[in-house]
Amino acid sequence: MLRKLTLGSRRDDDYGERDENENGVVNGTLKPGEGFLPDYEDEGDAIVKSEFLSGDDRERSKSANSYKGKLEETNESNGNDAINGSASNGNYFHGRSSLGDDLGVDDDDSDQEPDDEEVLSDMERDSKGNFLDERRTTVAGGDNTSYSSKEVEAPLTDKYGFIIDPKNQTGSSGGARTTQVTISEKEKARRAEVEALRTTKWLAMIKDWDNIKDTKRTRNRIRKGVPDKVRGLVWNLLGNVPTLIKENPGRYTELCESTHIPSQDIRDTILRDINRTFPRHAMFAKEGEGQDSLRRVLVAYSLYDEEVGYCQGLGFITAMFLTYMPEEEAFWQLVGIMNHGPCCMRGLYEDGMPEAQKVLYIGEKLIKKFFPRLTKHLGRQNCHISMYATQWFLTIFTNTFPFDMVTQVWDCFLAEGWKIVYRVMLTFIRYSAPKLFRLEFEQIMFFFKQLPGAIDGPLLMEKAFGIPLKTRHIEHYSKKFDTLNPDIANRVQIKEQKKKEQEERIKKEIEEAEARGEGGVLTTTLSIPLAEL
Amino acid sequence: MRLKVVLLGEGRVGKTSILFRYIRNEFQEKQQSTLQASYMDKKIKVGTTTAQLSVWDTAGQERFHALGPIYYRDADGALLVYDITDSESFTKVRKWVKELRKIVGGDINIVIAGNKIDLERNRQVEEKEVLEYAKSVGATHFYTSAKQNLGLEECFTDLATKMVQQNLTKLQGLAGGFQPKGGKSKLVVVDDTGEGKKSSGGGGCC
Numbered sequence: 001m002l003r004k005l006t007l008g009s010r011r012d013d014d015y016g017e018r019d020e021n022e023n024g025v026v027n028g029t030l031k032p033g034e035g036f037l038p039d040y041e042d043e044g045d046a047i048v049k050s051e052f053l054s055g056d057d058r059e060r061s062k063s064a065n066s067y068k069g070k071l072e073e074t075n076e077s078n079g080n081d082a083i084n085g086s087a088s089n090g091n092y093f094h095g096r097s098s099l100g101d102d103l104g105v106d107d108d109d110s111d112q113e114p115d116d117e118e119v120l121s122d123m124e125r126d127s128k129g130n131f132l133d134e135r136r137t138t139v140a141g142g143d144n145t146s147y148s149s150k151e152v153e154a155p156l157t158d159k160y161g162f163i164i165d166p167k168n169q170t171g172s173s174g175g176a177r178t179t180q181v182t183i184s185e186k187e188k189a190r191r192a193e194v195e196a197l198r199t200t201k202w203l204a205m206i207k208d209w210d211n212i213k214d215t216k217r218t219r220n221r222i223r224k225g226v227p228d229k230v231r232g233l234v235w236n237l238l239g240n241v242p243t244l245i246k247e248n249p250g251r252y253t254e255l256c257e258s259t260h261i262p263s264q265d266i267r268d269t270i271l272r273d274i275n276r277t278f279p280r281h282a283m284f285a286k287e288g289e290g291q292d293s294l295r296r297v298l299v300a301y302s303l304y305d306e307e308v309g310y311c312q313g314l315g316f317i318t319a320m321f322l323t324y325m326p327e328e329e330a331f332w333q334l335v336g337i338m339n340h341g342p343c344c345m346r347g348l349y350e351d352g353m354p355e356a357q358k359v360l361y362i363g364e365k366l367i368k369k370f371f372p373r374l375t376k377h378l379g380r381q382n383c384h385i386s387m388y389a390t391q392w393f394l395t396i397f398t399n400t401f402p403f404d405m406v407t408q409v410w411d412c413f414l415a416e417g418w419k420i421v422y423r424v425m426l427t428f429i430r431y432s433a434p435k436l437f438r439l440e441f442e443q444i445m446f447f448f449k450q451l452p453g454a455i456d457g458p459l460l461m462e463k464a465f466g467i468p469l470k471t472r473h474i475e476h477y478s479k480k481f482d483t484l485n486p487d488i489a490n491r492v493q494i495k496e497q498k499k500k501e502q503e504e505r506i507k508k509e510i511e512e513a514e515a516r517g518e519g520g521v522l523t524t525t526l527s528i529p530l531a532e533l
Numbered sequence: 534m535r536l537k538v539v540l541l542g543e544g545r546v547g548k549t550s551i552l553f554r555y556i557r558n559e560f561q562e563k564q565q566s567t568l569q570a571s572y573m574d575k576k577i578k579v580g581t582t583t584a585q586l587s588v589w590d591t592a593g594q595e596r597f598h599a600l601g602p603i604y605y606r607d608a609d610g611a612l613l614v615y616d617i618t619d620s621e622s623f624t625k626v627r628k629w630v631k632e633l634r635k636i637v638g639g640d641i642n643i644v645i646a647g648n649k650i651d652l653e654r655n656r657q658v659e660e661k662e663v664l665e666y667a668k669s670v671g672a673t674h675f676y677t678s679a680k681q682n683l684g685l686e687e688c689f690t691d692l693a694t695k696m697v698q699q700n701l702t703k704l705q706g707l708a709g710g711f712q713p714k715g716g717k718s719k720l721v722v723v724d725d726t727g728e729g730k731k732s733s734g735g736g737g738c739c
Contacts, residue, residue: 175564175565175566176565268621269544269593269594272543272544272545272566272593273544273545273566276544276545276564276565276566277565277566278565279563279564279565280563285563311594311596312544312566312568312592312593312594312596312597313568315566349596351596351599352596352599353596353597353599353600356599356600357599357600360600384603386569386570386600387569387570387571387572388569390568390569390570390600391568391569394568394569395568399565399566399568400565442572442574445571445572445573446573449571
């Protein structure tokens with residue numbers, strides 16, 4: 001199932017030999033105080049330092065690659081592409097850079113034991129180690145700058161492809177953009193170094209994927225973030241994409257070329273969203289290959305799964321996939337997260353959005369459990385979770401948050417499912433709580449609107465794993481929701497039961513008719529549309 | 534006085550842009566799809582009354598209503614937005630009027646906004662049809678452009694005026710009706726069937 005790998009040689013001591021319990025894992029949940037902390041947790045200073053650093057926007061622009069440059073790099077690497085599998089479309093943003101360069105890097109012992117992190121008895125009072133950039137969460141009104149798009153041949157982008165426009169780095173509307181948090185050059189260099197080391201390790205892991213995919217070590221490494229250069233490939237592996245493609249040869253092309261088209265309503269909704277999906281990303285900012293791919297994948301999925309068709313939100317997730325992998329892989333990755341564990345997202349988007357109601361319920365209860373006093377405050381302000389967290393859940397943070405956070409959440413989400421989503425939500429609340437207590441409804445709404453611009457992704461993720469959330473907490477509220485909403489909980493069974501009953505009735509009628517020698521009954525009976533169920 | 538307004542309409546007609554332009558005087562050429570109801574407010578003066586407009590922006594896709602009828606259930610007013618270059622989007626306005634009548638009742642004040650008037654050359658929606666429809670359901674109609682900041686003040690002021698008057702009338706109902714100083718329009722009464730209209734609030738104003 002693995003794509004051919006031609007570069008580098010595996011270091012036998014790179015994985016698999018250590019004690020897998022090193023991070024204090026017990027039955028898939030974290031013990032309080034034994035979070036999975038990234039390598040640089042050991043350098044405690046770095047976290048504190050990086051919060052209060054002064055910015056230098058010129059440096060940020062200087063270090064960014066141009067989109068054109070990226071494309072050239074992509075084309076060059078096609079020849080000796082290490083990870084290019086069945087790719088037929090070379091339009092995606094990541095994952096095709098030459099990986100060989102990284103193989104010379106000496107492996108170090110970066111999987112160090114995490115520091116013991118003390119669980120704070122009152123998380124609501126704690127704002128130590130805040131990942132929020134204070135300057136980005138001020139509640140007083142924002143800037144009034146106007147913005148008009150400019151025709152630029154090859155816009156400057158960040159490493160994820162978001163366009164860097166110095167005139168438009170702030171503001172609270174418009175959606176996802178390149179990160180607005182300023183990180184010091186030293187910290188940037190350190191992160192790049194860690195990323196390079198991890199890339200080396202991951203290349204070796206990928207080659208031996210079938211053997212190592214279920215180990216705790218692999219899970220720990222995923223939690224630390226999959227290196228961007230191998231991310232697309234690793235996501236494919238986590239989502240079983242190679243298997244799906246193998247089991248459904250030519251299916252994607254069939255769907256694309258199908259004369260059967262989605263309903264007018266679905267088609268319209270897709271088309272209305274195409275140029276409103278990451279309009280600040282180099283691949284999707286203008287009409288062209290990126291937007292075309294996005295439209296094709298979304299239309300194909302609406303045909304593949306007519307019951308869901310298309311729901312707003314899917315566009316952002318699909319577009320993100322397209323920045324990491326070819327079109328066909330992106331389609332199957334979408335099929336995977338929608339229909340298979342551990343993500344199982346399709347219930348979020350079905351008519352009536354039943355699972356969205358459920359995750360909002362679970363989210364609400366978890367916030368209440370961990371932050372009872374804040375919950376009271378939010379309640380008094382009539383501030384309901386659906387007013388700020390709906391889009392967090394519907395797109396797993398994809399549509400507004402900076403990609404250094406989003407992609408790392410997805411690493412973990414693809415491997416482990418929903419727990420990370422609640423973790424991140426609780427982390428936001430935990431570190432925002434001291435502010436939120438002082439705010440009233442209008443300001444709270446504004447605070448959440450501005451939140452994405454204030455996030456330092458890697459730092460946040462590190463904090464997220466320190467939240468003492470357990471799988472059983474989630475299961476508890478999940479069961480409670482099912483008890484309270486039997487119609488939603490049993491909707492699949494109810495639907496299947498009805499379908500089965502009808503099929504049996506039809507079968508019986510046919511048999512009876514045949515016994516009486518009236519073959520003609522068949523057509524009339526079958527004319528009952530199954531869709532009415 | 535706190536007044537709740539909800540922005541409704543087909544996707545991509547410019548609901549979010551209208552809100553940002555009106556409340557913060559910001560305009561983003563590249564605006565993303567809206568996925569969750571979002572809130573903004575603004576103080577507005579109608580005659581001697583200062584009211585706080587609490588405006589809710591909503592997602593365009595119908596499916597999302599499963600998550601939030603709460604946003605329009607107790608609204609005092611609705612701004613139904615369509616895009617003058619997109620005839621389908623006007624059909625959606627008709628659907629919304631029916632839906633609001635069903636859920637909220639006849640009390641809700643409705644203003645219809647034909648957005649993107651800066652793209653007049655690409656107009657697809659007939660002016661005559663729109664004005665007649667607006668009149669028939671007792672709604673005011675305005676042309677707007679979030680991009681060029683046209684018509685928005687007028688649009689929200691009209692809606693606010695109606696809502697303030699309605700509220701004051703309700704509050705002073707016992708005294709047999711109350712006309713606030715400086716109020717310009719008369720009270721709009723909309724009946725449940727959406728047919729007859731008893732006031733002069735309707736019609737085009739463009």
